[in-house]
Amino acid sequence: MAKDYYNILGVDKNASQDEIKKAFRKMAKKYHPDIAGKAGEEKFKEVNEAFQVLGDKQKRAQYDQPGSRGFGSGDFGGGFTNVNFEDLFRDSGFGDIFNMFSGGGRSGRKGPKSGSDLRYDLDIDLEQVFSGLTTKIEIPVHVACKACKGTGSKDGVLKTCDACGGTGEVKKVQRTPFGQTVFITTCSKCKGLGKMISEKCEKCNGTGRIKENKKIEIKIPEGVDEDSYLRVAGQGEAGYNGGPTGDLYVVLHIKPHKIFERKGSDLYCNITINLSKAIFGGEIEVPTIEGTAKLKLPKGTQSHTIFRLRGQGLPGTHSHKRGDELVKILVEIPKNLSGKHEESLKEIFGDDIKITKGFFDKVKDFVS
Template identity: 35%
Template sequence: MDAFFGTASQRGPRWRTRRGQDAMIRIDVELDEAAFGTTKDIQVDTAVVCTTCSGEGAAPGTTAQTCDMCRGRGEVSQVTRSFLGQVMTSRPCPQCQGFGTVVPTPCPECAGDGRIRSRRTLTVKIPAGVDNGTRIQLAGEGEVGPGGGPAGDLYVEIHELPHSTFQRRGDDLHCTVTIPMTAAALGTKVPLETLDGMEEVDIRPGTQSGQSIPLHGRGITHLRGGGRGDLIVHVEVQTPSKLDPEQERLLRELSKLRERNGLRGSSSPDSKGCSRG
């Protein structure tokens, strides 16, 4: 409404220095790195303060000067007549782009912007328990603003690589061990390489295909709070596709014996393995 009464805007000049934009980079981490945490060196390409002009934008030995068009106000006014009377409008000064100052001799390194592109190496601490899509904020490590203004933040997004043995579900890990029918019937111990080293999984006699055995505290570290998830071992009982005559004879004898005892079942030779579950 001030414009209708002949008064100009009092916004004043813009700051030549402004906060820079945030930046983001994506990094790959292995499952064990996500489970226990690690540190990684990363390279980022961002805008940094020009070392030649220290962010001022002016060539060495020169300084910014007050704009002679707007006299440092950062805006120019224009008066027009209408049926309502005199109307005064204001707009950013076209000569200084609203800054109120001009740089007669721009810095040859940054062309007056006050910043240049540079590749830097940063060390990032990856906390234990991160997952796909987790973002780590590094304050002030993003893009430096125009005129050497304060830098934005850098966000490091985690991409967890697939593991050859384990499948992650939340903070729990899952895998599958394959055992023969004889081992399922009689019980056995299966060696398994976990994130904590080699362990033995106790397969109890009579274990059925599809049963799972939890190894408590052998999963992923909880990102918030203490403790760890579990490692869930899924058991797959393998039925032999081919039998030699002796194996077939023994199985038939076992089958007859179980039928006499009112039971049904079968058995088979040894074999082991571990895979993703």
Template identity: 45%
Template sequence: MAKRDYYEVLGLGKDASADDIKKSYRKLARQYHPDVNKEADAESKFKEVKEAYDVLSDDGKRSTYDRFGHVDPNQGMGGGGGAQDFGGFGDIFDMFFGGGGGRRDPNAPQRGNDLQYTMTVEFKEAVFGKETEITIPRTETCDTCHGNGAKPGTKPESCSVCKGSGQQEVVQNTPFGRMVNRRACTNCSGTGRVIKEKCGTCHGAGKVKRQRKINIRIPAGVDDGAQIRMSGEGEGGLRGGPAGDLYIVIRVKSHEFFEREGDDIYCEVPLTFVQATLGDEIEIPTLTEKVKLKVPAGTQTGTYFRLKGKGVPKLRGYGQGDQHVKVTIVTPTNLTDEQKELLRQFGGLSSDTSNEQEHHESIFERMKKAFRGE
């Protein structure tokens, strides 16, 4: 799919000022940030906004974009099968216009990667919250060399080939003339540094793999699919860069009796024909205790009763949701002859009612309709 125009992404015209670009980016970044916006395409929109800002906020990149638009960095210049591969577009621009000021410093601090951990909790643990401990594998800054990869008492040296830039210039003679292509330095692998005596703990990587135990507090009321962000608990950074973040994705197990919709709890309880007809007081389990529920005479199957404040604690705010109890009339089975005769008598008496609909529709048919949601 073709990329959208960067100005269109930020909702700006091509004459937008640097201040306009910054304001629009901040507004859209807050709108689409995955921590705030849970829509399916929020993350892709956030990345699109960030990419547009990275280009338009840099004078050199913006000038190039205004001239040439989107350019595939894997495409060469010229046509046909003999096109020369000139590497990234930044190299082409530098080659003709002498740029290069916006290139990243290979020795700059680097932020660590974010991590994601999926945690499965019981239904009531999600409702009431929980404190627990998890163990995650992650890379951390090496304590021996403090992340520089060199043996204690030594330090990395600037690469003698690329002079610390992390790049080499390769000169090629082509039909278009003498061309210069920039590539990652083969001597230092693009880092701009050479470690002559490597750290014995991390072997020059600056990081080590560890199993780290972390205390987690799951807030009361958390729902399935929620994310908990733990700042700085991701992988360690390089060269003094900050650690990444840890995102814990909550998965909630289903319950054999309760179902949850938002902050409300739903359950279904059976009633006998006699209880529904004459009324009764029954005992209902809730998330914390058992309570009495008065069922009025003549209650129909599928009727809902609300138990106020017996639902899930609200994750953001005060109070709790409600519990909704659906009653279902259970058809009696294995009746004795005496019980059957009494029901026949009841059927004969109920046929005298003035409601013609009930003359032809038995209680069992009404129950079937209720189960079908009619």
């Protein structure tokens, strides 16, 4: 069972982004390990996970789609690390509480930064929508440097910053006419990390990240829609200073098909028959997404009649129940008849015309 993120945050399904943010703050404050201790840890993770999805408009929209919970595998799971606490709590007064509980030190918290999310656009054809697809994509991406384990330091070990003694901050005392004022600023030597590289890693030039072409296997379920996307957790850019890796979003585009048009899980095509087939009827072979199927035309089939082939459409993303194929029959009227044929046709059909109303009527009856 997928988790109900709304329930976890204690908000209504129609809650605004603002309300969600507020609810998250309240919960995070309550369950933060610095406050609630070990007991709050699980709940804190859960609350974070919920906010990761609901706090992001795009992710929330996908989560809200019926049946979308559990799309792909573990798409929304895990990863509670890239919430930017400083941003969230800056205007809530929580920053002060945070400092109080962590003894005033802010060391380390400035350092790790999560890597960027990546987007990859993938074109697939309708047959692949029908069958689902497992494929490998190659993306140029920054990954953590293996030689230094992402630290940027040659031996993989960081030493304590000698300018700030590892706190990441330096105090400056300034004398003013009213007395002494103490300013606390970020240590410029270690940029607030409290740690420094003693010797740069040669492989990554001390950045801790290297660019490489990464091959990633992705699994696309059957029946996907245009512009739907897969989130591949942890396959984005490497983080900085030990921060978490971003995610990869694979956006799917479906190539136009030479025969079929698609609406939801139904497929549509036109088939042109000649006049005698329309008059005498009979069995014809029609294309399907898998091959062909037989369709029996009744005698006197009119042009623009639509036949429904049940269960010959695409599978649904979630239900696997297949849609239908709708075949519109077009009757080709011969343009050049010999004089002999012309005469006999006139003899059979006469030259009456019939005038009726209903120009704008939609085709109502499907024959199945």
